[in-house]
Amino acid sequence: LSLFTQLLANALVVEKQPIMSSLPQRPLILKTGVRFSVRVRFLANLPEFKCLLKVKPVFDKDVEEIKTVKWFRHFDFNSDECKVLDVDSPNGDLVTEFGHMSLKEIKGRAKGSIESRLAVTEELHIIKFVTEFRHVGLELNIEASTLPVVVISATTQVSSAWASIMWNNMLSTGDSRNLQLFVDPPPLTWEQLSQVLSWQFLCTGMRELDENQLSVLRNKIVDDPDDLVHWSKFSKNENAWLWIDGILDLIRKHLVDLWRDGSIMGFISRERTAELLKEKRTGTFLLRFSESKTNGAISFSWVDNANGAPFVHSIDPYTKDELEKTSLPDYINTYSLRGRKSRHTNPLLYLYPDIPKDTAFGHYFTNTAEKMLAVDGYVHRKRGDFSDNPTPPPSPPREPNTDMEMEMDFETKTLEWNGCLTCRDLKN
Amino acid sequence: LSLFTQLLANALVVEKQPIMSSLPQRPLILKTGVRFSVRVRFLANLPEFKCLLKVKPVFDKDVEEIKTVKWFRHFDFNSDECKVLDVDSPNGDLVTEFGHMSLKEIKGRAKGSIESRLAVTEELHIIKFVTEFRHVGLELNIEASTLPVVVISATTQVSSAWASIMWNNMLSTGDSRNLQLFVDPPPLTWEQLSQVLSWQFLCTGMRELDENQLSVLRNKIVDDPDDLVHWSKFSKNENAWLWIDGILDLIRKHLVDLWRDGSIMGFISRERTAELLKEKRTGTFLLRFSESKTNGAISFSWVDNANGAPFVHSIDPYTKDELEKTSLPDYINTYSLRGRKSRHTNPLLYLYPDIPKDTAFGHYFTNTAEKMLAVDGYVHRKRGDFSDNPTPPPSPPREPNTDMEMEMDFETKTLEWNGCLTCRDLKN
């Protein structure tokens, strides 16, 4: 009988962890005032209890740690403690889904000094589901707990919150749950962290990080001889995660295709970019994420050998809202350098190492020639970025020219050099 | 004494009509759940009543019409009927401001057939402020009412709501207030309506509509021999107002400067545009609003005499979100036509009738040459739209050329025609 009681006491489990409908990829983050859902299952298949078990959600129930750590915020549910009966599921189990839960903060937390307090995204909370089991004289309080959740109030906090969830998940083994984990957060090994990071790119863009990319990240994040990554490095002071998550968001919104295709080298230093490109022919380019913009931006770098010595240039990175109306492939396809006499040429020809631009991106181009035709009486326009050609012009070195001569284009110059006719001949 | 009572009974007035903090230019539109404020003043300067008069707002108080017209929605205030005492103002009057009011709908309105019901933006409601006056045996209920308001639930309804407010304002003279105005809305004369419209452009862009612009609008809106405009034409079926308000919003967000300067002809038919431009020199252009896009869009049209006969072209109109990152002056400044050999030229030279582009828009250009320099190791880029040149090339008519010859640019062609050298000479 005691064993039976034991079993019953653990029969209630949280089957689907709390999840905001708007953040399906980021469970366990709850925003105040925004709906989330949780599913609870009663493992013991006892159909006779159908509709007899009332489950009630309680926020931070019995969390002594938090009552001690007075500066944790307090929350409660908006919907009047919606108690719900268990009902039958397809395979006969007792199951119920809390589909309309949301949280509100109970104001008036004790004011610890700003120093002693954790950031709100480092507070770990839990939701417990409790039910009373009464049968043949047996009376039992059964409860189940969610994994630790982070409660935020604005979407700007999602990144930090997800860092906490991931960190906690990597560290919690079995039942040990420490809601005060971030009071003194243990480090992770690079081995552990790199797996999580790679998995994030898999979820977001259907492709993991390759060895080169991981190695660049490792150099950025690990500065410990034991290969340990400290929480402060990851998500506090230097905030490597914020930068990475900006890139994940960039991929999610605008670059899923290219990332999946493996067309984005992405994580590669500027120096290495130059090294790689300098050995390739003019027009070879690659895509890399900006390291300075913390909100996700991507740039292309290309090599130009026009002057004999190779020059490598990088475009001012594209941000999310620039990619909103025009896709990166289209920017690549229409980018041009303005040379003399307003002549434009596109310096991007081969995706590193040597894939023709059209092969790599052709099916993503939307600005096809047909669309340029006038429709509805309006002249169609292409959006295109352009720059003044940053590569010094090729030898032979120019003699001191007048402005008018500077206006000459390559074609005419060539004629001139061939001695066919002089500039002055042309002028009259 | 009776006169005194009369005076007192009218002493309470709504000094500042209900206004959403987020819609300062559009008073009398209230969105459920969004804060608005009202100020009430007690005209009788009786300092001894300071803090004795409690004012209470009531929604649709005593509106018999609405109780009859059962299908009007019902509302109440969110903040618990915030009664507030009057306090002293700078010049001694008794004044109070309700600064944190908001509405919620009371569900359960009677269900009239969809036919018999007004659109929600045609429902007119009022808020009354009531107070009890007690002094030396005199007991008096004093109240003041706002002008009719329209209650909406989403910002997409603002346009229609404002149409109702304007229409009602033009029609209500003195105290007559008919909350059922839109059950059978009287028409306005074009004289009345044109003044309102012009005033809207003044508020939004600091410049009224000129005669030509009004005349275009008149042709669009008036189809009545008596110069009357009917509500259905203005804001129901054809919804001229929706189109105009889209343009107002476009001006508010992106074109205040140009509109104030008078650089935007705006309301002008395509035919008239062609007529005007055809008499001007190549490169003359003007700005006009798109008549087909109902959400506010602006296009430029220019004339090209390259082929002898003048061609007038119009660019695919720019919408609000295209103007979000790049201003219209910058689009104008960087627009280019791609001719042969990828040579680009900007066909926009003179704002109609003959103002050089730089004179009209020069101080609004942000893409100045200096900004093109590489900064931070990145090559700067300009955003520019371009099109394939839609004007047929000039005579002499071309003989059947090969593709290679098509690639030749004008310069070389000229040389060729001059007999200086032939294409074949160049090729080897």
Next chain:
DNA sequence: ACAGTTTCCCGTAAATGC
């Protein structure tokens, strides 16, 4: 099925608190 209307909720800006 559908159109008019409301709700939901992100993302940004402003307000608040400490």
Next chain:
DNA sequence: TGCATTTACGGGAAACTG
């Protein structure tokens, strides 16, 4: 004062509802 956090609310989209 500055920073961390919350509130406010436009705007787009989904959900509702007759």
